[in-house]
């Protein structure tokens with residue numbers, strides 16, 4: 666996958682909830698930013714003086730009618746995770762005028778507007794791509810519904826924006842008061858042929874897929890994107906030696922092996938960056954600590970053998986990893 670970095674500058678900061686802030690990232694040179702489709706995300710590349718490179722991925726929310734131009738501004742929202750220092754770094758250091766690099770948008774969660782009916786389900790900060798999708802469906806007059814679940818109204822960003830976009834097509838579910846969202850009941854009540862898009866925490870994604878399976882739905886009718894906070898911040902740094910090229914790269918606690926190799930301009934193959942597609946695994950020569958496999962691609966046997974790892978998500982619990990690359 667080609668990587669094209671774009672210089673941007675923070676043009677606005679707005680608190681949305683006690684833990685979520687919105688950031689507007691403007692083109693630094695005034696030229697239009699690359700276009701994107703609903704569901705797309707950007708990778709932010711930052712550098713912390715004491716922790717090294719930080720890379721985080723955030724969904725693009727789109728513009729507000731009449732308030733900013735999506736060709737020149739990317740809108741993202743960042744939830745501060747107690748254990749994820751990348752988000753804490755953003756909350757603590759990003760201010761109007763902060764400059765950083767972003768990669769060109771990537772879309773692993775594309776919206777198909779040809780479906781007869783669409784159900785969008787958001788959990789917590791997973792609302793960000795759902796807002797963009799709802800806006801797109803509304804603009805085209807598509808038949809759709811939105812369900813946005815969170816603990817309580819005060820913790821849920823963009824409720825007003827969703828209401829403005831979707832009106833009475835959106836339903837809010839407050840789990841502190843109403844308990845866990847009944848996903849099976851929700852899916853069962855949809856018109857025939859409805860396709861579901863769900864973004865939120867991993868258990869919610871799994872429960873939605875399970876609900877679809879229990880109802881006998883074709884697996885393709887549920888599309889999902891896990892809201893992942895990235896490395897937890899409790900990670901430790903380690904070195905990666907590339908045996909064939911003779912290079913050694915440091916992987917900081919706030920970046921993946923893939924991030925570190927790309928930042929060092931080491932050519933690597935990758936696509937999903939989520940441990941799903943199987944494009945990035947590299948052969949392991951040795952590791953001085955256990956491999957922490959975090960992908961969903963390798964088989965249990967391959968993981969146990971320890972001869973390969975997905976560099977986009979997996980790490981080692983040690984100090985030195987040698988790859989045959």
Ligand code: FES
Nearest residue numbers: 938942943945977
């Ligand atoms: S890039 Fe897809 S599994 Fe790593």
